[in-house]
Amino acid sequence: MLRISLLIVLTMFPAAIIAQGFGGPVRVIDGDTLDVGATRVRLHGIDAPELGQRCTNADGVAWDCGTWAADQVRRRIGGRMARCDTVDTDRYGRTVATCAVAGQDVGRMLVTEGLALAYRKYSMAYDLDEKRAVIAGIGLHAHRFDRPADHRRTVREDRATQTAAPDPDCAIKGNISRSGKRIHHLPGQADYARTVIRPGQGERWFCSEAEARAAGWRRARR
Incomplete structure (x- = not known):
């Protein structure tokens, strides 16, 4: 009877069940975007600098912290196996998900190490992790920079003006x-x-x- 009931559920809702969990090797696109197997993933609850985004160090020198953050993520999890759980789909068609590598929450790891920020607009899960990284001056927090969402808004406004x-x-x-x-x-x-x-x-x-x-x-x- 249980087997028949499960078969009915799978028949009625196959896509929803299959979409919940997936995994595969990681290819890093940028600081918060990965390919996990054949799935393009936007990590839920975090926001990393955009490729080409500039930060300023203590000496006033600007540098590409977005590419640096992506490289750091690549060193940590590039090519490793990840297991992800779907949260949503964003407007670009990417799967928004939480992912773990070797049992470690990737989002938490990146925020804790100052490679990404808590994206409080969508989740408070990593709020305290970011605050601890700020106090410790870890990673990005050792420099001056715009939050990625603010940077993207500025770029959009500049493009609107320039076009x-x-x-x-x-x-x-x-x-x-x-x-x-x-x-x-x-x-x-x-x-x-x-x-x-x-x-x-x-x-x-x-x-x-x-x-x-x-x-x-x-x-x-x-």
């Missing part, structure tokens, strides 16, 4: 490619909307194609 022409009459985007080619994009062209202007890297806005050509920019092909 909108400061003068509606000067809306041609003068972009510089990675190979150093100077290409200008007209409103309506294929890559116009996603092209970001970075004045600090020599990119600029133009009021006419003639102005862009005179400055050394060629028109985008599409």
Whole structure:
């Protein structure tokens, strides 16, 4: 009778039951995102610096603490076997989960070692772990930095500003490619909307194609 009841439950709710627990080898994407087997995982309850995010040390020198944090996580759990429990799915389609390696809660380990912060918006599970790391000045807490959520918001605001022409009459985007080619994009062209202007890297806005050509920019092909 018990076997029949279990079969009925599995038949009615197979996806929910299968989704609860999963495991596999770890591939580290960044400080709070992993591939566990074939599943992309956003660790629940923690928030790590973004790749490329800058921190400032005691001497006032800025450095890429986001990449550093990811490298530290990779050293600790990269290639090891993890067991995870699903909590949710985020807007990017990633599985939000808590994971353990060798029986140790990965989220707690990273917050305790100052490689990530407690993400109190979603969980208070690691609140005290972060406070202890702050007091001890461990990892990130030995430096000055923006909380990752604040950093992401600033980046979004900057991008919104940089993709909108400061003068509606000067809306041609003068972009510089990675190979150093100077290409200008007209409103309506294929890559116009996603092209970001970075004045600090020599990119600029133009009021006419003639102005862009005179400055050394060629028109985008599409």
